[in-house]
Amino acid sequence: MVPYVYDFREGRREMADLLGGKGANLAEMTRLGLPVPPGFTVSTDACRAYLATGTEPPGLAAEVSRHLAAVEAAAGRRLGQRDDPLLLSVRSGARFSMPGMMETVLDIGLDDDSVLGLAKASGSDRFAWDSYRRLVQMFGSTVMGVDPALFARALALLKEEREAPDDTHLDANDLARLVETFKGIVLDETGEEFPQSPTDQLRRAILAVFRSWNGERARLYRRREHIGDDLGTAVTVQRMVFGNLGPDSGSGVAFTRDPATGRPGLYGDYLPDAQGEDVVAGIRNAMPLSELEQLDPRSYARLRGHMETLERHYRDLCDIEFTIERGTLWMLQTRVGKRTAEAAFTLAAQLTDEGLITADEALARVDGDGLARLMFPAFDTSAVGEPLAQGVPASPGAAVGAAVFDSAEAVRRAAAGERVVLVRQETTPDDLPGMIAAQAVLTSRGGKTSHAAVVARGMGKVCVCGADGLAVDTGARHFTTRTGAVVEEGTVLSVDGSSGAVYPGAVPLADSAVMRFLETSQRSAGVVTAVARALEHADTLRRLEVRANADTPEDAARARRFGAQGIGLCRTEHMFLGERRKLVERMILARDDAGREQALAALLPLQRQDFTDILEAMDGLPVTIRLLDPPLHEFLPDRTELAVHIAATEARGEQPDPHERELLDAVSRMHEDNPMLGLRGVRLGLVIPGLVAMQVRAVAEAVVARTRAGGTPRAEIMVPLVGAVEELRIERAEVERALAEVSDESGVPVRCPVGTMIELPRAALTAGRIAEEAEFFSFGTNDLTQTTWGFSRDDVEAAFFSAYLDKGVFPVSPFETLDRDGVGRLVRIAVTEGRAARPGLKIGVCGEHGGDPDSVHFFHTAGLDYVSCSPFRVPVARLEAGRAALPGTEGSDSR
Ligand code: PEP
Ligand code: MG
DSSP states (O other), X not given: OOOSEEETTTOOGGGHHHHHHHHHHHHHHHHTTOOOOOEEEEOHHHHHHHHHHSSOOTTHHHHHHHHHHHHHHHHTOOBTOSSSOBOEEEEEEESSOOTTSSOEEEEETOOTTHHHHHHHHHTOHHHHHHHHHHHHHHIIIIITOOOHHHHHHHHHHHHHHTTOSSXXXXXXXXXXXXXXXXXXXXXXXXXXXXXXXXXXXXXXXXXXXXXXXXXXXXXXXXXXXXXOTTSOEEEEEEEOOOSOSSTTOEEEEEEEEOTTTOOEEEEEEEEETOOHHHHHTXXXXXXEGGGHHHHOHHHHHHHHHHHHHHHHXXXXXXXXXXXXXXXXXXXXXXXXXXXXXXXXXXXXXXXXXXXXXXXXXXXXXXXXXXXHHHTSOEXXXXXXXXXXXXXXXXXXSEEEEEEEOSHHHHXXXXXXXXXXXXXXXXXXXXXXXXXXXSSEEEESSOOTTXXXXXXXXXXXXXXXXXXXXXXXXXXXXXXXXXXXXXXXXXXXXXXXXXXXXXXESOOOEXXXXXXXXXXXXXXXXTHHHHHHHHHHHHHHHOOSEEEEEOOSHHHHHHHHHTTOOSXXXXXXXXXXXXXXHHHHHHHHHOSSHHHHHHHHHHHHHHHHHHHHHHHHHTTTSEEEEEOOOSOGGGGSOOHHHHHHHHHHHHHTTOOOOHHHHHHHHHHHHHOOSSGGGSSOTHHHHHHSTTHHXXXXXXXXXXXXXXXXXXXXXXXXXXXXXXXXHHHHHHHHHHHHHHHHHHHHHHSSOOOOOEEEEEOSHHHHHTHHHHTTTOSEXXXXXXXXXXXXXXXXXXXXXXXXXHHHHHTTSOSSOTTTSOOTTTHHHHHHHHHHHHHHHSTTOEEEEOSGGXXXXXXXXXXXXXXXXXXXXXXXGHHHHHHHHHHHTSTTOTXXXXX
8 A cells, every 4th residue: 555654764855746845855855864853744645535535544543653653763752741742843735835825733742741841851931831822822723723813812912911012021821821711712612622632633733734725825826826726735744843942042044045136145034032933924023144153153054054965956046944943953844945037047047057957957947937027127216216115125026006904905906906015014824815916015024035025926926025114004004114204005106126125106117127138139247148048048949930929010120129030920900090990991881892992092002011111120031911800890980889979969950970870881781799700800801802902912012112122021921710721712812813913013023822820610620621722820829719618708808717717617718828628639630630731831820829838838749830929928939939849848838
């Protein structure tokens, strides 16, 4: 039988699926010989079994007691031992880090007898009773379901009575009384005495941690981070070591490099005479780790050594948690640390230079989402005065929003479309919904490793922590600055997560350094160089070409600067807006061929000029021009508005404008109940005489003009919304005719490949036939998604997608990330059958998915030749196309 429980000496880093990140890394540190308190891990298998059946998996209890015996032997003490009890921590630890989202129970093993033994053995009554009250509090709420506010209230009352400003002013007698009060609360609330059997405590704590996998916070966090609900958590059980045993003890968290910028050097916080939980919660302001060097040079030197060992072993930035118990250093946790996008790129370059990782590994460690974040604008601080407050820059970026003081208010205002900044003394896991809703998080306590900082960095959300001068008064819904200024709820703030400054009002934004580099190709130092290197390496590896969706010469030029290798989709309808809409209107309203031809003739020179400019911006590179796609009524006024206007005119006894009447007739004639599936795409060309000829003539004449100007125009003509090869055959004949006419007239041979979009299921399923007529395919995955699912893309996202995401119908909108099982299957069929019919057929994608990291990986595996996306996503697509081609990642997604 496969075991459920593994001693730390039995595990390895690679076993994170089974042991969770925490368990696997504790095992790895144990193997490396670092000072890890002995313990064992209960596997995710056990969690899954428990959650599936609701009962403790058979055999688990026996395994736990066997491993417990080993820990007891190593510690030289037993659980529940009256004179010197072994105490245990019981912690969650899933495959992917979910900071603070699940439960922990500390100090397991104390009861009414052993607390006295602990007092004696530790030489501190106060410590023993404080540990016992922590246990009753944590166990009571986490395991027995008592409302934690009841404990907090009892503690606050006692402090008031004793006139104690904080917990440290309560003595052993106070704490012993508090334990009695807490036990009374437990009995009142649950009808059950606080359990006096330490093995019972352990068993129940393990199961409670399993259950916390399905707690509300944990589920919300997983949905946001796209972590599967079925993974389950492991539970580590470990001998407690104590940082709260006096001034020669303490707890800290540390990073081997700066997780915000990637700069080398030890970073972290240390809190003397405190438990680890106190540091992460940001309850007291910690001191910078460097001060530990003076306080306890021996432990500091050891810590440095261990951290170097870890960084070299993991070949990456590590974060750790440690405790010093009366001068002895213990390592309690390590993992490859979360980092900002800036730090990810910088570190990847640094570690490559240090010879720790290869260029391929460096590329694997950065991603397109991070790059997109670095392209966001930053504040232009040249124009602003003094900041309101200055804190720790915990997660970079620039955000503007109205100050709100609790999570619920943040959610409420954000749902109403307002941008908000969540201001808290410190955040707790209960603030998660508000953090998600907010543009930025601002706290007055805690440092780079506080809950707010860790969670915000993970989300890529702007965060400034420990803004010391701020006094946050949640009840009064305002904060006071160092200078005494009072800032009420609703006041607009600008939060700079890169510098830690908070400004009043909305500070204007300036381009990011990475964006300037992409625009100019000029490298500056730091992260820009790191980004440049990652992109260059991606470009050498990738098999997919990257093109852009662009309809204007400006967009085309920008896309080219960003590295686009052509235009994959030029939507011609965007050229018929503004002033030109009138010309389209005339074409639609024309009563006869002559009228229509006149209108088309007026449009022709305008379109020709558009194409000429775009072909010039993309000279030498392919430009795929799509023939008109949307239903024509999109160019006409709104039917209801017109009807109301005419009715109102008549009601006033006046004569309506005859042109308006004519328009209303036309609009009514063309009205469609479901225009997405109506007269659009190739169908327009087949029923409106002259439309295709005009558009193709404009393209061809632009090609002639560019050729005569000495350029190398490479126009391609693309037909939208084809469902049957017959449609394409007819349309293509007309295209070829128009091309030939212009070639003859001009004497310049115009050769444009003619291809089609594949954006209907029928097109994908008959791709072999369609390829007989198409010289290239381009997947229109926007339409292909809506027609495959039967979703009207403009209607469904607001109507019910959030419910679908909640219910887990899909983990992410299929309009954002390609639905591999459904739409992806159609893509694969079309690729295979299209290329079977026409070997070497060029195939791309131009739906929004072309710039989505996960989808880019799919298109790579599906064997496409290029992806095309909006100009701003071009660098992202280049990077991800390179990552998709990394050896060993073929066929996998970007996660
Ligand atoms: C598509 O359907 O994916 C596409 C690119 O076309 P449009 O979004 O213009 O319908
Ligand atoms: Mg489309």
